[in-house]
Amino acid sequence: MLRGYLRELWHWWVDGWNRFWFSPADPATLGLLRALAGGMLLYTHAVWSLGLNDFFGPYSWVSPQAARELYRGDVPWSWFWHISSPTLLWLLHTAALVVMAMFALGLFSRVTAVLSWLCAVAYAHRVPGALFGLDQINAMLAMYLMLGPCGAAWSVDRWIARWRSGRPLPPAVPSTAANLAVRLIQVHMCVIYFFAGVSKLQGQSWWAGTALWGAVANLEYQTLDLTWMCHTPWLVALLTQATVWWELFFCVLVWPRLLRPLVLAFAVPLHLGIAVGMGMVTFGLVMLIGCASFVPPWLVRRLLGGGPAVPPAGVESGAPRAGRAMRRRRGARG
C-alpha cells in the first residue's frame, strides 16, 4: 500500500512539475514584462547619471577601497572596480543606457536582455550602501527575462520581422522558454512576499498592528501627509495586519484562478500606497511589474489588442493552458 502511495505521489509530482515548468506558453506576458522592466531598468540607471562620479568614481561616497573592505574579501564582480577614468566611466554608462533602452523597446532582445542583466548586476555590486529593494527586483526580473524569448511580443524585433515579411505575422509561437521565464518570476515573487511577511512577524509592531504608523510618521520617507491616521488607530491596525497576512499568503492564494484577481488587486493599492505615500515610486512600480507576471497571456493580448485574445477553454487561465489553447487555434486554422 505504501509503495503504491509513493508511486502515485511520485507520478503526481513529476507530472505537476513538468506541466508547471515545461508547458509551452504564448510569450505575450513575457513581452509585456520586458517592456515594463526594461523601462524601469533604463530609468533607474539613468538616474545614476546625476551623480555618476559621486557613486562610481574613485572618490565616490563609498570608495572602491571602502566597498572592498565592506565585502570582507569576497568582492563580487563588476567592471566598475577597474575604472577610474571619468571619461571611460561615462562611456560605459552611456553604453549601458543604450543597451537598456534597446532592451525596453525589444531591439535585438536576446542579446540586450543578457547585457541588461549584466549591467544591472555590475551597478549593484559597485554601490553597496546605496541599494534597496528596487535594485533586487530589477536584477531578478532582468535575469529571468533573458532566459525566455522576451522580444517575441510587443517589440521592435517583432515589428522589424513583420516589416521584412511584408505581411502580418502569425501569432508568436508558444514557447517552453517563455513559460519557464514567467514561472521563475512568479515563483520568485512568491518567495519575496513570503519572506517579507515572515520577517515582519519578527517585529513587535507588525504583530501589534502599529507598524504602518511607523511609515506614516517617518518624515524622511513621507511624500503625502497621512498623519491624520493618528485619529484612526483601527485603520492603521487593519492596514498593517492586512499587509502582513497578504504577504504571507500570497504564495498560496495567487495560484487558484478565482482568487488570483483578488490577490493581485490588493497589490495595486498596497504598492501604489508605498509609491505615493512614501515616495518610493520606483519600488512600488517594480513590485507591480513583478506581479504582472501573473497576468495570463490571453488577457495581456486582450488588453493590448495584439493578435487573438480568447481566454483558453476550461477553467485555467494561466500561461501553459493559454499556450495549449493557442496551439489548438493554430491547428484549427491549418
Add this chain to the structure above:
Amino acid sequence: MPTWGRRLASGALAFHLVGILVGPLSLPPALLADYLRRVYSPYIEAAYLDNAYKFFAPDPGPSHLIRWTAVMPDGSRRQGLLPDRQQHWPRLFYHRHFMLSEFLAGQPDPNWDPDTPWERLPNSELQRLLARSFARHLLYKLGAQSVTLELIEHALPNPEQVQQGLRLDDPSLYRSRKLGTYRRRGE
C-alpha cells in the same frame, strides 16, 4: 523538449530554487542557511541573488541622516545634509543618498552596550570606515580643508503625540552624535 533536456533543466531549476532561499534564510543567521551558503555563495553573490527581502522588517524604525560641515581653504564653512530633499532630486536620487546614511547607521558595533545612551555609543569599525569614505568624497568634491560628520537620528512620534500637536520635525525628536572630523590627510 527532449527528456534529457527536461531532466537537465529540472536539475538546474532545483538548484536555483534552493539558491534563492539562502539569502532570506540567512538573516538572522540560521544553521541551515550556513550550510547551504557554503555551496551557494559563489552563485548567489555573482548573480546578486543574496537578498533577504526584509522590507520594513522587523519593525519600521527611526530614520538617520548625516550632517556635514566643511571648512573651506578660505576659512568659510559649508554645511549639508545627507539626504537633502532640496538638492537630491528626483526622488530616486534622494533615496540613493538616504540609503547611504541608513546603511552607515545600520552597522552598529556588535558588542554595543544597550545601557549606553545612543549619543555616546562608540562608532563601529564599519561606521568609521564608511564615515572616512564619505568624508573623503566631500573633501575631494568640495576642495575643503576638513569635514566634520554627525549622525542624526530622527525618532518617530507616536500617534498620541501627533494628536497633541507634535510636528514630525519637532527638534525634540532629533538626536545626534559625532562620527569624526576628517582632514585632507588622515583623520
